[in-house]
Amino acid sequence: MTDLRSEWEAAFGRIYRKTFAELAHIPSRILNLRERGELRNTRAVQEVLGAVRAGKRTVLLLGRPGTGKSVAAAEVLLAPVHRLQDGGPHFVGEWITAREYCEASYDHDQRGRVRDVQRALYLVVDDLGLEQPHDRQRIEGLISSRYDDDAQVTLLTTNLTGLEFQEAYGPRVLSRLREVGAVVACSEVVRPGERQNAPSGAEERS
């Protein structure tokens, strides 16, 4: 009996997670990593989850390509504690790249998506710096409007160095981030394919 129940819960949990994750536009390569049980509790994952649990509302992940920034940011959207908030999966979590956000903000047909991103309780803006330089103000605007809402959590990833980030977005964005948010430097290149336990609390696979 108990076994049947836990089987149901496990299956329901997985289906819900997958549906939610797709609704949130989390890239399938990251979801597949979890589905294959290859997600590892890297320092980047620990630090970003730790920062959000400690109440940091804006977290910038800096680091070179392949250091696990996007995977770590996705963990925050997928952490079970956030999944079943009132209002269902909509507006709870959203994933967008900086470039997609800028493009969507010019596109009348994507107004709904832009609003979802602006209102999402948990938002990942991936790959800051890859948008067109003349679009940077849009990203800055998004970040600062989300600062003003106490309930919203924003995760940013970038390949830029701290200095380049400051040059691109101005010193105010970074200093405000250091004040009220957290900056996580990712340096460990993660090799794919090695199995390890999922981060505790980030996954209930039973």
Ligand SMILES: Nc1ncnc2c1ncn2[C@@H]1O[C@H](COP(=O)(O)OP(=O)(O)OP(=O)(O)O)[C@@H](O)[C@H]1O
């Ligand atoms: N926590 C993790 N567990 C298992 N594999 C991981 C983890 N983090 C990263 N990887 C592996 O490293 C690859 C690169 O990770 P990710 O895409 O997060 O890097 P990134 O820092 O965002 O890179 P880029 O700057 O190019 O966007 C993943 O596709 C995956 O194979």
Ligand SMILES: [Mg+2]
């Ligand atoms: Mg990435």
